[in-house]
Amino acid sequence: MTAPLHEAHPTGAGRALPNTQQGMRRRNLARVMHTVSAEGPLSRAAVASRIGLTRAAVSTLVDELIRSGLLEELGPERPGRVGRPGSALAVSGRGPAGIGAEIGVDHLAVCAVDLRGEVRSRAIRHGANRGRAPEPVVAELHQLVRRVVAEAESEGLWPAGLAVAVPGLVARDARTVVRAPNLDWRDTDLADLLPTDFSLTVGNEADFGALAELWLGHGTPRDFLHVSAEIGIGAAVVVDGGLLRGTRGFAGELGHVPVQPDGPECPCGGRGCLEQYAGEEAVLRAAGLEPGEDRVGLLAGRAADGDEAVRRALRDAGTAFGIALTGAVNLLDPESVVLGGALAGLAPWLLPSLEAELDRRTAGPACPVSVSRLGPEGPLLGAAHSVVRAVLDDPVAVAERA
Amino acid sequence: MTAPLHEAHPTGAGRALPNTQQGMRRRNLARVMHTVSAEGPLSRAAVASRIGLTRAAVSTLVDELIRSGLLEELGPERPGRVGRPGSALAVSGRGPAGIGAEIGVDHLAVCAVDLRGEVRSRAIRHGANRGRAPEPVVAELHQLVRRVVAEAESEGLWPAGLAVAVPGLVARDARTVVRAPNLDWRDTDLADLLPTDFSLTVGNEADFGALAELWLGHGTPRDFLHVSAEIGIGAAVVVDGGLLRGTRGFAGELGHVPVQPDGPECPCGGRGCLEQYAGEEAVLRAAGLEPGEDRVGLLAGRAADGDEAVRRALRDAGTAFGIALTGAVNLLDPESVVLGGALAGLAPWLLPSLEAELDRRTAGPACPVSVSRLGPEGPLLGAAHSVVRAVLDDPVAVAERA
DNA sequence: ACTATTTCGTCATGGCCGTTTACAAATTAG
DNA sequence: CTAATTTGTAAACGGCCATGACGAAATAGT
Incomplete structure (x- = not known):
């Protein structure tokens, strides 16, 4: 007799044990x-x-x-x-291990994490996925999963579940990708494409990054705002140690917070959204660079070399971030703001103007802004750990399956 | 042996019963x-x-x-x-009754609500409180409380607690008013000034209004954004049936979300905050009116009479609201937005431009905006009901005190 | 009218679970 | 070497909900 647990989503508080x-x-x-x-x-x-x-x-x-x-x-x-x-x-x-997977724009990655939180097996495969159909991409991911699971099993582990991080919006059923602009996927049900013996859940990459920060970060509070960016800009709102997902699961769309109400038009229908000022594309354009392969690395490299145009572009992006975050901080009163994902690598050039803008606009003590030390690994680790947390949250459920 | 319950705040999930x-x-x-x-x-x-x-x-x-x-x-x-x-x-x-009280800019009010949710006694006292020292105001409130409690007791009720709604920021201890600009109070500990036999908690007026909407509204969802305004503009974020208060208890400061980053300076230190466009003072100025006694009533009356300057001022305020709410909706993905408090009375002239702006700026189905039917009674009822909820949440605690 | 059926509230019993109490084992302090 | 302290376990106990049976009070069918 196993009651259905974690019915909603493993990245959220799915705790609904009966009061018996x-x-x-x-x-x-x-x-x-x-x-x-x-x-x-x-x-x-x-x-x-x-x-x-x-x-x-x-x-x-x-x-x-x-x-x-x-x-x-x-x-x-x-x-x-x-x-x-x-x-x-x-x-x-x-015993049980959490399998985490990540579908990135330029790579696929899978890892297995044991209950102690240690990564016991991993596999990565580079190669652009933009514009490819879901089926072949997921098939490749499936291969990586099999390899990682096999290696984990050879060490005495067995997979307790698989969590997949994707760069896009995920429906609340934690199965279907509603929209992933960087991949050009829409309404893709990954559970259909990725059959496994164990449970599968899909989540937003930024959300998993935030959870990694929450679970693995040093001194990370239980209430914070985690900002990350690839092409879109995503934020994850962590409240009382749990993810705020919103009615449709779309919470955290910081990229479309208005920064200049009369600014340039945005595909979302609005004008002057943050993405128009601090999105990857906008920053590259402002810096006078062509979109290429490793865009973040390119920006960071040029900025480190002292390229004044790039630095200015990042400074301006930081200012726009500061404006949007002022609104978010006023609304949510978080304990801190964490820059994660690709933003972590650009922090040296974003932070000064971002913090200046945020400080200037908020009364009283400013909300501290910090930079994630997990960097690009965050989402993958967060996904794997979400499975581990689910095991810790209800040990008997997995013990029965063992 | 009574374990400490609701240690934090009755307007929030203070549920921390031991797992025994x-x-x-x-x-x-x-x-x-x-x-x-x-x-x-x-x-x-x-x-x-x-x-x-x-x-x-x-x-x-x-x-x-x-x-x-x-x-x-x-x-x-x-x-x-x-x-x-x-x-x-x-x-x-x-049996037990919840006593709610409200310190408004122009009035004091107290009521007693029984466990059935019915108002069994009430008292109100009109008169401007702006700029008065806390002591005499609270002394008057104390009188009203005594009167209401006496009447409730004559009907077989006994006070289970008192909750006071104030128009300002309240510290997380739920006792001290950190800042109430409309009253000109700072760091005022109401528990010192208002001694009672029963428990006292202090909360933000907008928060209590939102809770009233949650508990008493018809068809109100468990995730919504409740916007209200007197002079400042406050919003309350309700997530999963609970209030989001923030680290310092300052969440929901919609009034200082940037709307025009280069707009007029705001006392908060920022520029172009929503309050500069949709705050009571700003709207009155834009409408060419003098700040007087019943400012909201004045605006509503003139608008109903067809005063074009007033209508334009409200239209513009609605647009500003729409911009600020776009950010909030993108961040939180609520199920709906509810206009409450003084805003409810102005809704006919605010709503069209507000909704237009919000629709225009958000992709996909827009977030529905509705108007509270509780109106100005919301905060008072919410305060009283918060005590009632606390009783329902832990009946034995009050049974022991009976 | 009378019986069968259904639902309600209660009682006795039993099982599960944490507490209490007692005790043996293993270490340090003197 | 003894006293004190802490750990882990076992047995008895008490609280709480589930189970199953029963009488009570209504309807449905004959």
Whole structure:
């Protein structure tokens, strides 16, 4: 008897365990997993004091988790304190693994992450995907997935799910890509194209990047705005440790926030959207460069070389970002703003004007802006970790499948 | 033994019951209360099927709630179906009541709402409060509260808490008014000034208005943006049935979203904020009117009379609203936008240009804009209901105090 | 009118789960 | 070497919901 869990989306709080004794137990199992996962090797007594249960209760919970292969007993702790030393518990390095995949404009990537959060296998394939039909692209991705899964299995892992990051809008069913302008895909159901034994969920690349920042970033708060950009400009709103997705799943469209109401027309129907000033295409044009292969790298390289036109273009883009973010910060009052994805690499030239504009326009202490250290790896890692989190959130569900 | 509940704020999800059997029971008691409250008189069996418990379990829960005086047995239902008729249960019309209060620029108001959601007592006092010191204003409010409480008590109710709506920013402690420009108050701790036997919480007027819309509005979704305005322009973001408050509690400052980055300077430090175009002062100036007493009524009256200058001023304000809301809608993807508070009265002249601008600037189906039917009563009702909701959310906590 | 059927509320029983209490094991402090 | 402290486990206990059975109160059919 398995209740449907995470019905909506693994990148969101899909927690809907029933309020029964069994639900309570499942929540407590999840709390043990989360505690051990977050705070390293811990004794049963330490876990008990952290989650507010008795040692006896934690003992039975841990027993069940060990039997399921989700926790491991590392042996006695080396004691520095008086008293009998505890037996260290750690999340298992075998058992379920999260498979993350990314469909980028210029590459495909897949990786497997174990419950400890370590990447155990990865595969990448470079090559432009823009304008290619979904079927061959997904077929290639499928190959990579099989390779990564095989390698993970050879290390004693088994896939608990696959999460795919795509550069576009994803419907709330977490299966279909509604619109991916960089790939020229529309209404593509990836679940049809990518048959697997395990669960498949599709999510926006920027959203997964934000989750990676939330889960893997150092000192990242639970309320922040994560801005990333490839061609479009996407933002992810993280509220209380969860992603804000919006009614249709379209939240975070920072790129179409009006910056100059009388500015140039935008394909979205508006005028003067942020994308018209800070989008990749706009910046390249302002810098007098031709769109080529590695556009972000090109910009960063030229800027580092001291190309004044490029620097000015990035400065102006930063100013436009500052204006749009002023609106977002006023509306959401986040604890910080994080620049991730491709923007992280351009931060040195964007940040000064961006922060100046934001500071100038907001009363009181300004909202701090930081740069993601995950960089382009973010979305892939976020996707894989979203599966891992789903396991931690409901350990029995996967234990039953093992 | 009473665990601290609702530690943060009653206008937000303060639900933090421990994951124990007692916590489970308390959550189930709350579910029974909510179900009966929302769906009118209901039999035990009907409640059981709705919340997924057995009739036996619901029986014991209901027994406890009746003993606490929170539920009432209305007697046998008139049956239209086969089978023994159930015994109708309803939320008690006696017992705890929520006291709501509002400190407006031109008035003070207090009301008492019973668990059924009915207003059982009210008091209002007109008179300008702008620029008055907090102490005398709060003393007057205190008088009104005493009067309303006395009347409620004469009907068998007792105050379960007091919630005060103020036109300004409120700190996350839900006690102190950080800044209320219309009153000229800064860092005022209302809990010091307003001593009561029962709990006191302070909240932003626009937030309470949004909650009233959420709880009392007809067909209001669980994700929407509620815009209201007195002098400042405030918006409240409702996500998944809860208020988004932000790190410092300042979320929803729609008034300072940039509309024209090079527009007139704003006291906030920015330029061309929405408030400079659609704030009360700006609209009055554009319409060629002097700021007087009932400014909104004045505008509405003149517009209804066909005053072209006023109508143009409101049209232009609507356009500015449309630009700012485009950004908000792109960022949040709400299910709808609701115009409440003073804006509701001006909607006929604001809406056309607002909707036109919003439609023009957003791709795909536009976000529907509606007008609140609660009007100026919203904040007061929302405040009182927030106390009622807190009771429904944790019935045992108040039962212990009874 | 009378019986069969359906639904409601309750009671006794049982199972699940965390707590309490007690105890053995393993370490440090003196 | 003893006392103190901490850990992990086992048994008894209590709280809570599920199960199943039963009487009560209505309708449906004969």
